[in-house]
Amino acid sequence: MPEDTCDVAIIGRGPAGLQAAIHAGGKKAKVIVFGRPERSSLYKAHVANFCCSEKIISGKELLEAGKKQAENFDAIFLEQDITETRSENNRFTLVTENGETFSATTLILAMGIARKKLRVKGEKEFLGRGVSYCVDCDANFYRGMDVAVVGNESAAVSGALTLLGYAKKVYLICRKLTITDVLHEQLNHSDVRIIRDTWVKRIEGSNEVEAVLLTNGDVLKTNGIFVELGAKGAMELAANLGVVFDAETFSFIETNKKQETNIPGLYAVGDITGQPWQIAKAVGEGCVAGMEAAKYAKRLADS
16 A cells, blocks of 8 residues: 555544544554644643543643554554545545645544634624634635635645635735745745734624734735634534534534444544543544444455
């Protein structure tokens, strides 16, 4: 099997993703895990209520131990964000921030639900009326309009590049970009208008977003603003695959007891499947998904 092809791809390096890697690897599946450990909400936490552990453990320690366990089963770890997912010919295609493409028989989404906010005036008031947290979900609503994206990392840049196919003008508001050379090159050769060394101070409008006041004093006229303050999350990466979200909040991915989504070969685990947001739940779901994904991949290989 080529290096860029695997049986099980996992997006997310929290406890759910690590446990999925351990169990999928234990079933002799070729596993690749994408993401950075510091993205996990557990990374800076301390754990005092985890079964079979009497002492307080740092989240960082747990994550490092989980990675070593998964590597003992030959899981491969790549500290890159995934910026695009596609489903084609019974396989999943993943594109990293470096522009590398990977193909997987099965895919496990384990990146959590953390959605960072700007916490500025107007953000909450205009949610759904010009303020969005998902380019892939809402880009179509801004055809022919002027839009802004705010963020310093891969999600903001990839989102701005995506919006070029819809909007009339696309602005990228950033303090200092921390992205790969590949994304830098794509951005510099695009029509995205970069506004550097400033941030959003206030979002303004009447019934809908009309402008953004920046910390440097400038006022940017825009019909909408996309808040992208990190790596792409579950909603963005899952939306274009046709995943069913919960009907009430559209925030969590629906799964069955095997952690299967409505898409064959696609699984979801951890916080993105709903409460309770606990390590024990994440680990349990990761265990189930890892085994099920490995079995699914083997069945396809043998058929």
